[in-house]
Amino acid sequence: MTGSLAQATSNETEGPMHIDPSQRPPVLIVDDDKALAGTMAELLGSAGYRGIAMGTAAAALELARAEAPSLVVLDVNLPDLSGYEALQQLRAEFGDRLPVLFVSGVRVEPYDRAAGLLCGGDDYLVKPFAADEFLARVRALLRRTDAASQPEVQLTEREAEVLSLLATGLDSADVATQLEIGARTVATHVEHIMDKLGAHSRAQMIALAYQQGLASLPVAAGPVAR
Numbered sequence: 477m478t479g480s481l482a483q484a485t486s487n488e489t490e491g492p493m494h495i496d497p498s499q500r501p502p503v504l505i506v507d508d509d510k511a512l513a514g515t516m517a518e519l520l521g522s523a524g525y526r527g528i529a530m531g532t533a534a535a536a537l538e539l540a541r542a543e544a545p546s547l548v549v550l551d552v553n554l555p556d557l558s559g560y561e562a563l564q565q566l567r568a569e570f571g572d573r574l575p576v577l578f579v580s581g582v583r584v585e586p587y588d589r590a591a592g593l594l595c596g597g598d599d600y601l602v603k604p605f606a607a608d609e610f611l612a613r614v615r616a617l618l619r620r621t622d623a624a625s626q627p628e629v630q631l632t633e634r635e636a637e638v639l640s641l642l643a644t645g646l647d648s649a650d651v652a653t654q655l656e657i658g659a660r661t662v663a664t665h666v667e668h669i670m671d672k673l674g675a676h677s678r679a680q681m682i683a684l685a686y687q688q689g690l691a692s693l694p695v696a697a698g699p700v701a702r
Contacts, residue, residue: 503614504545505529506536506562507579508555512603516549519607520614531555533562537569544570547617552580552592560595567596575617579603629672629688636690638665643682643691 503525507513513529520527528545530536533554540548548566552559563576578592581603589600598620599613631639634655641651648662655662666678673688675681685691 500525500618501544501546502526502528503547503549504536504540505549506531506533506554506559507549507551508532509551516610519611523611523614525614533557533559533565536562537565540566540570545574546621547575547577547614549577549579549614550597552578552583552588560592563596572596573621575599575621577601577613577617579605629690631669631672631690635665635669635672638662639669639681639685639690642666642678643685 503520505513505516505520505527507516507529508531510529510531513531517527517529528539530539531554533556536548550559550562550566554562557565559578559580563578566574566576575598576596578589578597578600579602580588580592580600583589583592584602589602592600598617601610601613634657637655638651641654642648646654648659648666652659652662666681669685670676670678670681673681673684673690675684682691
């Protein structure tokens with residue numbers, strides 16, 4: 477089917493935090509509009525992702541079996557299968573964790589979008605769409621997948637105490653005083669916490685701790701068995 481991207485520019489050229497887009501599996505674009513599919517692949521490339529375009533569901537499934545994609549951009553109307561049928565095959569082979577973004581220039585009504593989501597799509601974008609919106613939807617789906625696939629962070633009891641106090645705004649000296657440990661010991665715990673969270677600064681460490689539900693109210697002061 478035919479469709480086009482509305483002209484737009486994007487100031488963002490980097491992928492989601494912590495993951496080098498060039499190291500990701502490809503984003504698989506399944507659309508028989510070769511010009512549009514090529515444009516989407518170019519947009520993904522400009523943002524650091526690797527986009528691969530296929531014109532049929534059969535070709536896309538064959539490619540996906542050879543190299544599992546990180547995300548699929550799937551047109552609803554394809555020459556061989558409907559996008560809904562292709563989605564069912566993708567779900568059967570790759571499960572629910574593979575994000576799928578439906579696109580369509582024909583099925584554009586609210587009930588069409590609702591149907592796409594109800595049958596298992598993760599998002600639905602009506603053609604023509606702006607480049608910025610397309611990239612934003614891709615990034616959002618990949619971030620969601622990254623968050624869901626992150627292993628649970630395991631902190632020691634002492635690390636959890638240090639993190640909770642730092643999250644309230646205390647500095648390292650105050651944490652050391654409250655927990656009755658040395659400043660160097662606090663620094664070591666902070667280093668370990670940052671390594672476990674993949675943080676590059678204390679501010680990022682605190683932000684990630686809140687995102688992952690690791691930050692809590694400060695613990696009561698007093699000696700703790702070591």
